[in-house]
Amino acid sequence: MSKPFSCDIFCNVVDNYGDIGVCWRLAKQLAHEHGVAVRLWVDDLGSFARLCPEADAQLAQQHCREVEVRHWVALFPEVEPAGLVIEAFACKLPERYVAAMAAQECKPVWINLEHLSAEDWVAGSHKLPSPHPQLQLTKYFFFPGFTPQTGGLLLERDLLARRDAFQGDAQAVAAFWQSLSIPVPQADETRVSLFCYENPALPKLLAAWVEGGVPISCLVPEGRALPQVAAFFGQAQAAPGDVFKHGNLQVYVLPFVEQEHYDELLWSCDINFVRGEDSCVRAQWAGKPFVWHIYPQHDGIHMQKLRAFMELYCTGLLPDAAQALRGLWEAWNGGPVILAEWNDFGVHRSMLQQHAHDWAQGLSGNSLALNLLDFFRSIDKMRGFKI
Numbered sequence: 001m002s003k004p005f006s007c008d009i010f011c012n013v014v015d016n017y018g019d020i021g022v023c024w025r026l027a028k029q030l031a032h033e034h035g036v037a038v039r040l041w042v043d044d045l046g047s048f049a050r051l052c053p054e055a056d057a058q059l060a061q062q063h064c065r066e067v068e069v070r071h072w073v074a075l076f077p078e079v080e081p082a083g084l085v086i087e088a089f090a091c092k093l094p095e096r097y098v099a100a101m102a103a104q105e106c107k108p109v110w111i112n113l114e115h116l117s118a119e120d121w122v123a124g125s126h127k128l129p130s131p132h133p134q135l136q137l138t139k140y141f142f143f144p145g146f147t148p149q150t151g152g153l154l155l156e157r158d159l160l161a162r163r164d165a166f167q168g169d170a171q172a173v174a175a176f177w178q179s180l181s182i183p184v185p186q187a188d189e190t191r192v193s194l195f196c197y198e199n200p201a202l203p204k205l206l207a208a209w210v211e212g213g214v215p216i217s218c219l220v221p222e223g224r225a226l227p228q229v230a231a232f233f234g235q236a237q238a239a240p241g242d243v244f245k246h247g248n249l250q251v252y253v254l255p256f257v258e259q260e261h262y263d264e265l266l267w268s269c270d271i272n273f274v275r276g277e278d279s280c281v282r283a284q285w286a287g288k289p290f291v292w293h294i295y296p297q298h299d300g301i302h303m304q305k306l307r308a309f310m311e312l313y314c315t316g317l318l319p320d321a322a323q324a325l326r327g328l329w330e331a332w333n334g335g336p337v338i339l340a341e342w343n344d345f346g347v348h349r350s351m352l353q354q355h356a357h358d359w360a361q362g363l364s365g366n367s368l369a370l371n372l373l374d375f376f377r378s379i380d381k382m383r384g385f386k387i
């Protein structure tokens with residue numbers, strides 16, 4: 001007899017919001033668009049509740065947006081494993097759960113969902129099997145990515161249509177700004193969102209905006225960049241609701257917005273500064289020029305990742321515009337200067353805008369959730385699970 005299709009996603013929050021950001025997005029998409037019974041195991045409910053404020057960080061078990069959310073605790077309960085098991089970013093599954101997987105007559109399809117990278121080697125490692133050394137289980141590597149040879153990117157079925165409808169609806173955009181208590185942009189103003197880690201280039205960029213010839217409004221969600229922003233304006237700290245003005249720069253400090261509304265912020269700004277992994281992908285779907293602060297790794301390996309992405313992203317851009325993008329991104333990720341790079345980026349802004357739009361369109365045929373389900377089906381053909 002066939003079982004209803006179920007999926008367990010395991011998320012170990014290492015730091016920040018990217019681990020749970022990706023898992024929560026995938027969980028919602030599998031549940032909403034594919035009717036999958038998803039159980040999301042997360043070891044840090046506090047981080048989860050930041051993305052999904054309706055969640056109760058004290059509850060061991062709850063349902064949020066059609067997803068069963070479970071607190072992943074050290075003493076793991078006895079549960080029947082799902083048909084599809086996703087360990088995010090090589091987090092180690094509980095031994096008890098692995099033993100239960102091995103004990104199933106029909107072994108679950110076990111996937112390690114890896115980090116996003118544009119590096120060449122990703123295509124060769126995507127879908128590789130890794131047999132368990134003792135048990136009769138095989139884990140498969142699943143790599144998100146930007147080319148058809150990879151697992152693609154998380155993209156909700158209707159996202160680009162919703163984006164276009166929102167961007168084309170002046171009232172919806174005005175209502176969004178009003179919900180944040182921020183005035184609609186002036187005609188000559190450039191509006192940027194700023195989400196980044198601590199960054200030595202940040203005060204230099206703010207200074208460039210103060211002195212620049214164009215009014216800039218900069219929206220900073222609560223988070224790791226705030227102390228630097230506050231210090232730039234001579235304040236000990238900053239909090240949501242604060243507004244700072246100096247020269248041509250006006251900074252609005254926002255509360256950390258619910259994950260779904262973060263898209264609207266990206267859709268509404270002219271340029272988005274993003275970081276990590278998930279916000280970077282969302283900025284790409286926004287179809288706006290963006291600047292990526294890549295997650296820094298101790299061994300400096302992140303610069304290889306950054307350059308691999310720039311290489312791919314700049315394909316098709318005229319050399320001057322590509323140079324402007326590379327210059328600003330390198331400066332933002334540890335380069336020595338930033339004023340000239342910011343100005344150069346501005347010179348090519350309309351071309352970068354068109355490119356960002358086309359890039360999103362070009363990527364949109366490669367959906368990670370669909371690829372994941374296709375892969376599941378191909379492995380599971382003879383097992384009797386139904387999707």
Ligand code: TRH
Binds near residue numbers: 016050280
């Ligand atoms: O938060 P991040 O830096 O996360 C990560 C983790 O550090 C992880 O360990 C590391 O491996 C990875 O980066 C590369 O950046 P990221 O990935 O962009 O995740 C942020 C999430 O927060 C994303 O889902 C968007 C969401 N978000 C909101 O929901 N509201 C907000 O206001 C903002 C600014 C972000």
